[in-house]
Amino acid sequence: xxxxxxxxxxxxxxxxxxxxxxxxxxxxxxxxxxxxxxxxxxxxxxxxxxxxxxxxxxxxxxxxxxxxxxxxxxxxxxxxxxxxxxxxxxxxxxxxxxxxxxxxxxxxxxxxxxxxxxxxxxxxxxxxxxxxxxxxxxxxxxxxxxxxxxxxxxxxxxxxxxxxxxxxxxxxxxxxxxxxxxxxxxxxxxxxxxxxxxxxxxxxxxxxxxxxxxxxxxxxxxxxxxxxxxxxxxxxxxxxxxxxxxxxxxxxxxxxxxxxxxxxxxxxxxxxxxxxxxxxxxxxxxxxxxxxxxxxxxxxxxxxxxxxxxxxxxxxxxxxxxxxxxxxxxxxxxxxxxxxxxxxxxxxxxxxxxxxxxxxxxxxxxxxxxxxxxxxxxxxxxxxxxxxxxxxxxxxxxxxxxxxxxxxxxxxxxxxxxxxxxxxxxxxxxxxxxxxxxxxxxxxxxxxxxxxxxxxxxxxxxxxxxxxxxxxxxxxxxxxxxxxxxxxxxxxxxxxxxxxx
Numbered sequence: 001x002x003x004x005x006x007x008x009x010x011x012x013x014x015x016x017x018x019x020x021x022x023x024x025x026x027x028x029x030x031x032x033x034x035x036x037x038x039x040x041x042x043x044x045x046x047x048x049x050x051x052x053x054x055x056x057x058x059x060x061x062x063x064x065x066x067x068x069x070x071x072x073x074x075x076x077x078x079x080x081x082x083x084x085x086x087x088x089x090x091x092x093x094x095x096x097x098x099x100x101x102x103x104x105x106x107x108x109x110x111x112x113x114x115x116x117x118x119x120x121x122x123x124x125x126x127x128x129x130x131x132x133x134x135x136x137x138x139x140x141x142x143x144x145x146x147x148x149x150x151x152x153x154x155x156x157x158x159x160x161x162x163x164x165x166x167x168x169x170x171x172x173x174x175x176x177x178x179x180x181x182x183x184x185x186x187x188x189x190x191x192x193x194x195x196x197x198x199x200x201x202x203x204x205x206x207x208x209x210x211x212x213x214x215x216x217x218x219x220x221x222x223x224x225x226x227x228x229x230x231x232x233x234x235x236x237x238x239x240x241x242x243x244x245x246x247x248x249x250x251x252x253x254x255x256x257x258x259x260x261x262x263x264x265x266x267x268x269x270x271x272x273x274x275x276x277x278x279x280x281x282x283x284x285x286x287x288x289x290x291x292x293x294x295x296x297x298x299x300x301x302x303x304x305x306x307x308x309x310x311x312x313x314x315x316x317x318x319x320x321x322x323x324x325x326x327x328x329x330x331x332x333x334x335x336x337x338x339x340x341x342x343x344x345x346x347x348x349x350x351x352x353x354x355x356x357x358x359x360x361x362x363x364x365x366x367x368x369x370x371x372x373x374x375x376x377x378x379x380x381x382x383x384x385x386x387x388x389x390x391x392x393x394x395x396x397x398x399x400x401x402x403x404x405x406x407x408x409x410x411x412x413x414x415x416x417x418x419x420x421x422x423x424x425x426x427x428x429x430x431x432x433x434x435x436x437x438x439x440x441x442x443x444x445x446x447x448x449x450x451x452x453x454x455x456x457x458x459x460x461x462x463x464x465x466x467x468x469x470x471x472x473x474x475x476x477x478x479x480x481x482x483x484x485x486x487x488x489x490x491x492x493x494x495x496x497x498x499x500x501x
Contacts, residue, residue: 107224107463108159108501119161123224123463123500125154130493153177154496155223157186165195168205186243186268187211194251201252210275213244213267214259214287215304217360217378218407227411227419227456229469229494233389233427233448234380234405238356240388241269246281252291257302260286265308270387273311279351283308301361309351310384312395318343352394356382375410390429390446403429409452416460419467425450435485444485448475463500469493 108121131148139146153176162169172187193205212220218235219242230236246263265283266273289302323341324333358380366372382403386392392401409423428447435444456467471492476485 108161113162115164117163119159119163121159121161121224121501122157123159123498124156125223125496125498127152127154127229127494127496131490132492133488133490154229157224159187167192185210186241203253204249204251207248207250208246210243210245210268211248211261212242213239213263213285214248214250214261215239215285215306215356216287216302216358216380217300217362217376220287224463224498224500227421227465227467228409228423228452228454229467229496232378232405232407232423232425233450234403234407234425237386237389237403237405237427237429238380238382239267241267241274243268244283245275245277246283255290255292257289257291258286260284265310267387271391272313278311278313278349279309282351296366298364299361300364302359304356304358304360304380306354306356306382306385308354310354310387310393312350312352312393314347314349315344317346350395352384352400354382354384356380356385370415372413373410374412377408379406380404386429392429399432401430402432403427404431411454413458417457419454419456419458419465421452421454423450423452425452442484445476446485448473448477450474464498466495466497468495 108119111118111120128151129148134148135146137146138144156175157172159170159172161171168189168191170187170189170191172185173183174186175181175183188210189207190209191205191207193202196202214220215238216235218231219239221231231242235242244261244263244265244267246261248259248261250257250259261284262281263283263285264275264277264281266276266278268275283306285304285306285308287302287304289300292299320343321341323339325337325339327336358378360376360378362374362376364372364374383400384392384394386401386403392403394400405425405427407423407425409421409425411419411421413419426447426449428445430446433444433446434441436442451472452469454467454469456465458465471494473490473492474487475490476487477490478486478488480486
């Protein structure tokens with residue numbers, strides 16, 4: 001009967017009850033029951049259906065309070081618009097330290113630039129050096145300084161990185177006064193990569209440019225993070241300048257790390273062809289390792305290998321020349337003073353094989369609330385690999401030169417302010433070296449043994465520190481009265497101030 005007499009009222013009440021029971025999240029239908037039922041109800045509905053009148057006002061409170069929660073849908077509208085803020089984290093996600101061999105890429109000042117993240121990291125190392133072999137004069141040829149007691153700007157670096165979800169750019173510029181004022185690039189990397197995870201690791205990336213050679217521990221460690229003044233001696237010999245030009249593939253899969261590169265084979269600070277390629281790129285180098293972390297300890301370890309070829313430059317043919325020797329010392333030219341100097345035959349350029357292998361392990365641990373320890377051990381063996389100190393060339397010597405190097409060190413940080421460290425470094429560039437003494441062939445050791453001790457202070461929470469380091473060097477670079485190699489007095493002291501965020 002009710003439906004027949006007052007269908008509009010019944011439909012309005014039904015809609016209100018349905019909205020309250022189902023909880024529709026639409027603001028438009030919710031107000032509709034109130035205007036539809038409220039105006040018509042005061043007249044006709046009062047005499048006809050008294051119970052409907054209390055039920056009808058009861059309906060508005062129900063939709064108006066909970067259904068007004070759809071009025072909280074205006075906050076839900078920002079939630080729908082939240083994709084705009086939510087899309088900001090993905091660009092910042094790559095800002096996490098990528099699983100690369102470059103430690104600077106995760107440090108410094110960060111500036112968001114839309115879908116990119118800009119990172120800037122400056123640091124400067126200035127120092128005073130005192131060398132036991134230093135002399136206040138020039139060499140006899142007048143071209144080389146013998147004085148080595150000096151102030152020097154060792155490194156002034158500006159590292160700029162641009163991170164994107166799928167790409168990364170890294171540029172490291174350097175200024176120093178090692179051999180006069182020099183300005184140049186130490187790293188220049190263009191990288192495509194798969195997106196990084198929450199821990200800053202990417203499963204694979206491809207890099208072209210100038211980058212640190214992926215070999216061992218010493219070569220890959222940043223000069224900013226390294227507390228000791230320089231790398232171990234064998235690392236300086238095998239990889240002078242650390243960086244080379246080429247292409248690299250690397251990544252991280254859980255705790256597993258890998259990096260493989262094809263490079264020119266002439267590192268940046270190699271004296272003759274540094275950064276260039278006199279032959280087609282032939283050096284393949286790589287490292288396989290692990291990176292295991294817990295709350296207080298981080299363990300990294302790896303094995304490295306390199307295979308490639310070196311280059312021996314030839315010389316053109318020399319022509320015969322006529323020379324004059326004043327053998328009579330009379331000041332008058334005589335036939336006896338003339339001599340024919342024969343030209344030398346042409347020597348062709350040659351390639352020669354070289355290889356290296358190494359293993360390393362490092363532990364970074366927090367021993368107590370105010371004590372942390374970093375310790376590492378590394379060894380490397382190479383054939384014809386010395387490109388920075390003794391310059392092995394089997395074409396000149398007539399045989400392959402095998403070199404061996406070992407280093408073990410530890411640094412401790414006390415109360416976030418004090419630094420102490422000890423490092424032992426041994427390098428032999430030619431384990432088969434011999435010499436002739438009084439017509440006899442004897443073994444001629446050429447190894448260099450160095451013990452380095454340091455102490456210093458640092459500003460907590462930064463890489464700013466003042467460190468004093470003393471190196472005791474024992475080698476076989478001089479000759480004794482018996483004609484055999486003996487120790488050359490060349491201990492050194494370094495006081496370095498590094499300022500960096």
